[in-house]
Amino acid sequence: MPHPRVLVVTSCTGEKCAKPENQLTLADFKDPEQLQRREAELAEFVCAAGKMYTGMQHLRLMEGVQLLRQSLGQDAVDVAILSAGYGLVEENRAIAPYEVTFNGMKGYEVDSWAQHLNVHEALEQAVQGYDLIFLLLGDNYLRAIKLPVETKPNQTIIALTSQGSAKLVKGLSAKTFVLPLTNQDAQKYSYGLVGLKGFLFKRFAETASKDSDWLPKVYQTPELFTETLVQAIAQLELALPEVVAQPKPAKASKAKTAKTLEVEDEDVEDSEFLPIPEVPAAANLHLGMQYFIPEWDDHVDPGYDFLNNRLTPGRDPYADEVYAHQIYPTPNYDGILVSKVVVDSSKKKRARVEIVGIHNFIRFPGKVMGDCGAFGYIKEDVPPYNTTEILDYYQNLGFDFGVSIDHLIVGPFAQPGIRERRYELTKRNAQDFLKKHQMGGYTFTPIGVAQGWSPETYAEAVKDNISMGYDYIALGGLARATSKEIISILAEIRPHLTDKTRLHLFGVARINAIPVFRHLGVTSFDSASPLRRAWLGSGANYHTLTSKMYTAARIPPVDSHGVRIKRLLEAGVSDQDTLRGMEQSALKALREFDAGTLGLEATLEALLTYDELLELPRDGKVDPIDQAKRRVKHERMYRDLLQDKPWKNCNCVICEEIGVEVIIFRGNDRNRRRGFHNTYVFYKRFQELLRQLKDPLTNGSQPSTDNLAPLVAPDGVV
Ligand SMILES: [Zn+2]
Known part of the structure; x- marks a missing residue:
């Protein structure tokens, strides 16, 4: 099935982003006319419910929601907030600040006020159509919804409650799992019981955004949610921050970068090359094609003892570990993409990068591209950076390429009205970026981003970037597009490309589309998909040159x-x-x-x-x-x-050195090495393809995929 649709039902909190003296009171909510008048008085403080609350539970919760949306799509999760003033409201509902809470009301007061607000009916309505519903409600809020509501056996409900209120979650047809939390649990995290729920949801979201199987698994077996709690405790008990920051394949629980978020949809490799349309090759064809790998702390312990399953004693998880390019005689990529969110993932890391520079930090002498990680701020009205700051950042850290500040036009942000603003903003930023780059004497190569919502708008954006003076342009927002959609965009762009224009595709690596992408002008792309598949999913963890994949x-x-x-x-x-x-x-x-x-x-x-x-x-x-x-x-x-x-x-150094250990699914040192091997295989196949593509072209004939060796070996299972 596609990802289960998630609804989170949460409580309003006392802490709000604005607390004007005259905020709404219970009396205001009791009289609709008075409410309208009073809301008008408070107009300047009115904002979306999702942004109104600033309590711990809400902030952590929304960070988790954000993560899920980044990795699974904007509509993967919705939020409903039980407001003691407004009743059950959706995240985008505009509301004014108020001073009303179910906490502190007596039982019968909760019941009658909740009835007045139609809370029970609204919830019953709200949960329809969702597969997995989280209830993150405090005691009186849980009482206010008056369970059971009507649900179906194919729905799953996970309720995080206090021990005392666990009994209120009852009588539901949906598969139900109640996780009662104690004050002891809460103290462990120096959160109140309320904050803990948001914190746990965020932890859960971190895992789900890293491991695409996690959400469906928890939907099937909601008890698995306890793993989140256990992991959080385990992490907390690891005193060393480096150890916490160390990614753990398959079960990692830390924030993801935009780049790693983008890879999950490109998993299925089709068995045939996509046809090359009968149009002339792009003018930039002679520039070739390069593969960049997005980086997120992808390193392993070089002294790992496989027979005894032991890490090198006393190792420093950064200084003593090695990256793939330190293991292979030559790198399995032409360059590395490092997003700003990755550099900023910890203060310690940022400080180290600032001291030694990006090349020394990742110990890679080749080309390093930097970007801002637009998925990280997709929901903001404007990106949280300014151009000068970003120019200085790329320059000071020693990037070879720096990408202008863009804003994604995808999902709900591709709606008319929003998309035009983001399009213009991306364009203005590119203009500003190049102008200041030239005036400021910066030495890295600037890359202008083109965003759009149709082949025509993308083409227009590329054309604009070329006339601004860019000779390297990156297409954003296409990581989740189908190859067919990308091809129609590229076909529209192709005629505008000059023989000097380089064109990068963010987050897309599809071996069956490489011939057509190259023909239409793509000169570079990035993806971590081959790496990550080593530990994501069950059937295709180990890749081979014949394209057959193994568990x-x-x-x-x-x-x-x-x-x-x-x-x-x-x-x-x-x-x-x-x-x-x-x-x-x-x-x-x-x-x-x-x-x-x-x-x-x-x-x-x-x-x-x-x-x-x-x-x-x-x-x-x-x-x-x-x-x-x-x-x-x-x-x-x-x-x-x-x-x-x-x-x-396999003749790669990893398979030669560790042999059968590479196909054992177990821990970072085996799983990530297998990912390195997959990257090696991907790069070899990519290069072989480029070599084959060159030949017919030099003959001057219409390029076609007919001359290529078959993508799938006769016995290959893709
Ligand atoms: Zn290998």
């Missing part, structure tokens, strides 16, 4: 307090010693298989014996049907993996 064998560690193992133990699926025995047998079997001393069937059995038990329990019990399904699916994927032994056919 990685899941052998999670029993002793590192993983949440899955913990839940299995709690549900009594097995005991720790037995699981540890199975884990060790699986590792041993796979290594012996690799060495040729154990047969395929015995190896498969060892893997599946452990794997089968990894099916998560529901309501404390493992569903035997789910377990059987898992076994069938994994048996097929693992058998394929063992039959083909793809790790033995």
